Amino acid sequence: MGDLLTSRADVRDIYSGFAGEADDGPRALRPGPAASARLPVQDGAGYWDVMRLYDYLLVCVADSSYNDHYTLPIRSPEDLVSLRFVAAGGIGLHDAGPNAVRVEKGYASVLTLPAGGDYDLHIHGRERLASLTLHLHAGHLARVMGMEPDELPRALRDIDRPGQGFHHLGMRLTHGMQAAVRDIVNASFQGSLRQRYLEAKVMEMLCLLVDSVETSEQGERLAPALRRSERDSLYEARDILIAEFAEPPTIDTLARRVGLNRTKLQRGFKEVFGTTIFDFCLARRMDLARELLAGGGLTISEIAETVGYEHATNFTAAFRRRFNSLPKDYRRG
Known part of the structure; x- marks a missing residue:
């Protein structure tokens, strides 16, 4: 697997054993300090x-903040399943095509990354990121839990199969998931004791995930599996919103333009992209606003108008809610 975080040799050592075929033997912890790095x-x-x-499970724990927007190119040389649980901040990921996912505070994402894919990972600057990310070889989610594949909920079973292409399932963190992420981020264990602790907490998190998805399926709160044509329509809707985010169409208008009913559009958009249509447009507005503020060529009023706000005061309030900073302070920083 490619180096997700840095070119440092110690991290390459960790990832080198993660690429290629996973051992078919019983589960065993990777020994010693060569299996981890801070x-x-x-x-x-x-x-x-x-x-x-x-060999088939990589764990990344983040408690960090960047001075500026951080972009990291990553590669998936084989089919991987990435699970992200975000307790603070947000993480975005997109490829060179139409596929994009944004995981905000309080949400989880289960994402299949097809073999050979190149992606950009985006982390907002000037806000704390607290998250847990698990990377697994596709087809090993049930294995790491000691389960048979058909024991997984349908939505996870479908994602965990190799050869699925880019596939995404988004959901809110349960209270148990949020507590588990906070425990992991704040834990002070070191060395082999930290390995044992993470093994236990990762298993807890996976159990909470399976239980949440299973409960949703039993309660029929997850939409039925999307047909290919419906998924294509959702990507078309996403592309329209990218182009028209400053003045987005209404839900009903967007639904008519892509040939879906209102309910299918809203539920499907959340399932595929892990966010609501409103939050998707807001994120696009705020990301562009930060870029324009950093560029310094426009006044705050002009930036507000560019990203779709009639009044600069409304833009300032929205910017502060999202980044805990006023636009003028962000520009000075």
């Missing part, structure tokens, strides 16, 4: 912990 954030504060618990 990476201090160079342009900001905090750290990333990277640990290879098994």
